[in-house]
Amino acid sequence: MDSELLRTFLEVSHTKHFGKAAENLYLTQAAVSTRIRQLESQLGVQLFTRLRNNIRLTPAGEKLRPLANANLTLVQRIRQEVAIANNQSQQISIGATPNLWDAFLQHELSQLFGQFPGIAMRAEAHTATTLARQLLERTLDIAITFDAPKIDEVSTEEIVQVPLFLASSHNTDSWQEAMANHYVMVDWGTAFNVQHAQQFTGAPPAVLQTNTGRIALDFLLTNGGSAFLPESLLTPYIELGQLHIVENTPSISRSVYASYITESDRLDSFKKVIEAIKGEQPVPAESLTPTEDA
Template identity: 50%
Template sequence: MDTELLKTFLEVHRCRHFGKAAENLYLTQSAVSFRIRQLESQLGVSLFTRHRNNIQLTGAGERLLPHAEAMLLSWQRAKQDIALASHQSVQLAISASTNIWDPFLQRRLPLIYRSLGQVALRADTAPQDVLVRSLLERRLDMALLFDPPKVEELEVKEVGSLKLELVSSKPGQNLHSALNGPYVKVDWGTQFSIQHAKQLKEQAPPLLHTGIGRIALDFILDHGGSAFLPQGLTQEGIDNGSLYAVEGAPQLNRELYGAYLKDADRLNLVEHVCQLLLTPSDNLQ
């Protein structure tokens, strides 16, 4: 199967919009539509439903999603391993969910790169189930997760946390008005959902529910509303006056965990990275 078709499928799923996917892939919208039709033709199923620009995965698309992510992850690892073989370099593959990459891992990647010297890095994003499977199949050296997997073969260490603050596109919002106005709920993992349910009981149903923090951020900036987001995503908006902290809102913390095989091939390097990830944000350059 053409991996470009899978890349296009994943990008359309991420953006929920053919035009935005085309921009991100540096293609025309017609080219993106053609690739999706090709993939659907090869599989003999429809992958997306399209109703007034509301693009959603079909049942078949949902089933393809983890396979597409795993296939691309394996293909990228294979290409890089082959390319590195002639230089006899060591490669370390680190992956995280999108919600961990944006506010946490992205800022620490330069520190990891500088510390590891000649080690080549590969960084990707994927859902938790794909990450755990990739670890067990030795296609990944280390995964950053919100919820620690209870798998006997894996070592799990806490490597940091995210401070999630309720922000709004409107100034002067209190907790009640923010939660009962246009509110976007982001899935920050199981413990966040428990904290959210305990501390925020007087809440109307969310206008939007998403698993990606950046989708929530873009939505409230474009259409108004509020959401719990980490400082790494909101600081620019607060500085320029497009976002405001909600008065009286609790701060909800999410611990982050590094997971890797107990008998990992590059165990010393992985444990070193765990220590680097503990570096406070204020000490990053």
């Protein structure tokens, strides 16, 4: 049975909302609905009762949920065993939010391949909520997020600090002036949102809200504007004079955490990978670095 259909089913059963499930899975709501219909058609049963603002599992859906979790765990085990048979000592899956892949993890992934040639890697981008659930489902080994999941079975370590600076396409030392010019609000996690609201009271509404720094960066370079972005993303564009850090504006530093299941027979391998990432200077994804003739 298609594991993606089961993963979609579990997401809808958790959120009880097709729209929220679609957001967490980076799919359209129509795609989520189609997957659920496909799964129901394959099984010949209805999995959800669909009333307005009230989605519930049917008895068949309740029966499927633990089986779906077990299936996804088995898929992960199969991947692990196949990796071993393919002359790889083991496979480790790393998941993070898109922001963290862009800010430094994409670069770190390349470094990990060099440091651990015997380990096959799998990289995934999801919301923090989805990553935490995948840890519990044992379909993900290491989750890297801004907001550490508070789950009994999960251990968490701080691995790096990512400073965020207000950058603008216009050279100004006033955050009010910078934010008045096409301000893009990037969701850098709960702590950032709280600190932002406290420090920048009276800020004009953002013209764009996004949970991805890559989208904000492209918007600033194309349309002009301002946004809080990591220094690792900003530096090459500051050197080219395309963006400017707004002086006299406090930076907001975010802690980044690595989380993993405490009771795992591969705990030593997880810790070695995390230790290799820990404390490294953030370097952006190669695709976000301007070329010499840009």
